[in-house]
Amino acid sequence: AVAAAMLSLDFLDDVRRMNKRQLYYQVLNFGMIVSSALMIWKGLMVVTGSESPIVVVLSGSMEPAFHRGDLLFLTNRIEDPIRVGEIVVFRIEGREIPIVHRVLKIHEKQNGDIKFLTKGDNNAVDDRGLYKQGQHWLEKKDVVGRARGFVPYIGIVTILMNDYPKFKYAVLFLLGLFVLVHRE
Amino acid sequence: LRKNVEDFTGPRERSDLGFVTFDITADILNRKSGLQTFWNKNTLMLFFIFDWNVKQLFLYLSAEYSTKNNALNQVVLWDKIMLRGDNPRLSLKDMKSKYFFFDDGNGLKGNRNITLTLSWNVVPNAGILPLVTGSGHVSVPFPDTYETTKSY
Numbered sequence: 208a209v210a211a212a213m214l215s216l217d218f219l220d221d222v223r224r225m226n227k228r229q230l231y232y233q234v235l236n237f238g239m240i241v242s243s244a245l246m247i248w249k250g251l252m253v254v255t256g257s258e259s260p261i262v263v264v265l266s267g268s269m270e271p272a273f274h275r276g277d278l279l280f281l282t283n284r285i286e287d288p289i290r291v292g293e294i295v296v297f298r299i300e301g302r303e304i305p306i307v308h309r310v311l312k313i314h315e316k317q318n319g320d321i322k323f324l325t326k327g328d329n330n331a332v333d334d335r336g337l338y339k340q341g342q343h344w345l346e347k348k349d350v351v352g353r354a355r356g357f358v359p360y361i362g363i364v365t366i367l368m369n370d371y372p373k374f375k376y377a378v379l380f381l382l383g384l385f386v387l388v389h390r391e
Numbered sequence: 392l393r394k395n396v397e398d399f400t401g402p403r404e405r406s407d408l409g410f411v412t413f414d415i416t417a418d419i420l421n422r423k424s425g426l427q428t429f430w431n432k433n434t435l436m437l438f439f440i441f442d443w444n445v446k447q448l449f450l451y452l453s454a455e456y457s458t459k460n461n462a463l464n465q466v467v468l469w470d471k472i473m474l475r476g477d478n479p480r481l482s483l484k485d486m487k488s489k490y491f492f493f494d495d496g497n498g499l500k501g502n503r504n505i506t507l508t509l510s511w512n513v514v515p516n517a518g519i520l521p522l523v524t525g526s527g528h529v530s531v532p533f534p535d536t537y538e539t540t541k542s543y
Contacts, residue, residue: 271472272447272514291453291465292510292522309449309512314495317462322495328449328472333490356519 237383257283257352262296263362264307268327269294276363279307281352289313289321289347294354297325300339305351308334314344322346440513441475448473449512454531456505458494466492468507503532 251260264277273279281296289295291313296305308325311333315321322344326333335343368375440448451470457463469489509525 271474272449290522291467292449292451292512294512294520311467311490312493313463313465314461315463316460328470354520357515358517 255280255282255352256285257281259296259305259351262305262307262351263365265304265366266306266327268329269307269309270329272328273307273357274359276360276366278358278362279354280356280358282355283350283352287353288315289323289350289353295325296351296354297345297349298351299337299349300342306334306337307354320346440511444515444518445475445513446516447475447514449514450509451511452507452509454492454505454507456502458502461495464494466490466494468492505531507531 248260252258254260260281262279262281264273264275264279267275279294279296289310291310293310294307295310296307298305306325306327308327308330311324311326313321313323323346324333324335324344338345368378449470449472451467453465453467455463455465467490507529511523511525513521513523
């Protein structure tokens, strides 16, 4: 406990030693980092055509392919038609949480209108029970994107931050502290 | 014995329901060799796909056809998860369609051109998720009349 107190005093000394101009500089630096991150995210949205180009798998319904915490990279280009076997991420009308399942059936009309049915690999039945009351099919508008690539485990951080808000604040606090004190 | 039976009493909607069963001991002479080669060719390919970055293959047999109502229909009839380390040999004996082969409407009756293809989704340990279609395909025509017997 004493060591921790000494460490925090050290940090405070550093901050006090910086004059106002340096502090503003650090804040601007921080702002630049945040803006760049936002620009990269928006850029990804444009390139992939998806409003959410990276999603975290939240349930075990696609095991053993994907587990909770895996990160998925999506595209949602209109030119790519929806075909069976593809892994789609979709939202059910009125619900926030996106679902990652596989397309089981499609019926597409001449003009491109399509209705399709999905099912999780690890589920015994198709998703009709999940859809809205009276809804039998999904449509293009429900799709957030198609999974094109994935990285395992990394998304666990997001799940932890959601489930344990104290962890989220701790991470943000440490990040902020690091950026403010870092002298480059 | 491959039976193509259409039963109008589908549980959900009043649409055509097709039943396709595969069995190697087929006595339908002209179809048998076609189905056999199609299956063997694809099973052979699977031996070569598994490498250090392939966690599993998600295999599925899909039927593709077009009807008056819909220009393109695709229905998955059967799927299987094959993990790295599993025996890649697929057995064709007595495989029943895993999922109900419902059409959106009455497009299966008399439809001469239903194409079955085997495809798979390669799931890596990390990286891109490609969808690959196997080689060849099998054509299945449906008869012009409905069968009312429920035996399958």
